[in-house]
Amino acid sequence: MSEYIEGNTQFSVLDLAPIVVGGTPAESFRNTLNLAQHVENWGYNRYWLAEHHNMPFIASSATSVVIGHVAAGTSTIRVGSGGIMLPNHSPLVIAEQFGTLESLFPGRIDLGLGRAPGTDQRTAFALRRGSRSDGHDFPEQLEELRGYFDPSLGTNKTGVRAFPGEGLDIPIWLLGSSGFSAQLAGQLGLPFSFASHFSPNSTMQAIDLYRRTFKPSKVLEKPYVMLGVNVIAAETDEEANLLATSLQQQFLNLIRNHEAPLQPPVENMEELWSDFEKEALKNQLGASIIGSPETVKQKLLSFIAETEADEIMIISQIFDHQKRLRSYEIVSEMMMMKK
Template identity: 55%
Template sequence: MTQLRDLKISTLDLVPVRADAGPAQSLHNSLDLAQHVERFGYNRFWVAEHHNMDGIASSATSVLIGYLAGGTSSIRVGSGGVMLPNHAPLVIAEQFGTLASLYPGRIDLGLGRAPGSDQMTAYALRRDRAGGPDDFPDDVEELSRYLGPRTDDQKVIAVPGHDTEVPMWLLGSSLFSAQLAGMRGMPYAFASHFAPRLMHEAIRVYRNHFKPSTTLDKPYVMLGIPMVVAETDEKAEYLATSVYQRILALIRGQSLMQKPPVESMDGLWLPHERDAVGSFLGLAMIGSPQKVRAKVEVLLEQTGADELIFTCDLYEHADRIRSYELMAQALKTA
């Protein structure tokens, strides 16, 4: 079992957008958050590819990663993840090969097989490009070749890209990527920050199928965890109402623009919606530093995770920074 002292903690930023600020402010906030968590002792800072969502500003993922890496000095920066079916593997190899050449030893390439959007937007992204999620294993293999050593018979190369050996992760919320990551000997990140139901089974499948590779000799599991940490449980619960409203809007198909916290969610959701939000946040760490530390200890005992990557979508940027600081202090990494 992973001991708390050995646990690595990281940040997944969904680059949330407020209606009164706009995407530019969100992108600047993302860099500011990365700079803060770097000082707090977080291991990596990832952003995710989403499209056609007015409340998430990380659609141009590789461009944003370059901005974040350029404004930090030591924290690993990467994708959590790039939705590979949206792209030709060569394009991603060139983009991340460029990033790795500019910021050697600091770039991660997390890969997902979902579109990160609705089907209409997926079509707009891909147009006539053949392929989809079913081609994911072949696309991962092709991408791996582009980032690996150049061979004598290789006709197509990624420049920059070849020989960079950018660390590749598989991400998932089901069992497909868990099995594939295990069979390929890759690190695996489970999206328990929004789909915790299959977490334990996915970890089991990954570990049972794991075969050592040239890059990884034993399984490595990272879990996505929503969190809101404040000085008191009461304040944390109050701040978390912004998160509840955002997920409620997602469920209803409404705008994902951030909303300020409220004293009570009564009257804002129906009972079945409250239950759906609760299921979505089944692993959320909400409370004081003492409370969240105890919950993390239980999670580690149950899963043996090697790393936790926290996401925290609060209305006020300062509250997000403080939440990450308190979590780091609670886990004795700051």
């Protein structure tokens, strides 16, 4: 990727494979592959998919399967998880799944890991059944998983080996929205991705903790920070603000515990939310970058300068697929990425 005017920050994509009102998961997966192919041409660095469950507006619950679908339909862009919620799974199963993906698509697979359930507690129980894992043993699960890929670490105490998986060099990232994963990533010398797109008020604290606790490893010599950011770009500020109401409605429904597909834009959010809900959304979505090409460029450069992020992962929950494509294209044009 070519440098943009202020430095070497790279740009990537987080896709939730949104299911829109009146749409189907099949349509979402077609849109996902179409978007991946386009952003590959526009110079984006990696394309990640997120694990969520029991959410009628997100189709990427079987994350590893969708990663394989995207990797098969692209040729150069890195593809991975943003992330796999490790406590929902056996570390061995994840090692085998991602060992399979890396064997099929060598040098292109990332494994981003989180410790949250990616869902509500009832669904977490349905996923985990008798497992006692509630995320508190995430460091131990991580050690076991890493040991399946690299037996020399000595962290796999099971006596079981992962085929495929063993001996493969699959980058492992820790994902977080608080300080826990930031500190763990720093101590282990792993790359760290923070969810600024829904936890903006904790961004600087988490980055600082990661960088202060970072210890060089055979994976990384120095800290590497990627930040998730909601970006909705359009030809004008007015159009972008209109498109952003789909994202706002999504979070409003989450606050109200009302699960629904992604809603079309509305002219006036004031008719939908209370003052309390509006303030709550402002806290959650405060780092969102919404506007015309020049507005987006200015805000992105300011955000990068403030955080000194090595990479920005862009999330664009836009109802209309063509406008979603255009939003990512605008960012590529503004950041002078190779096309």
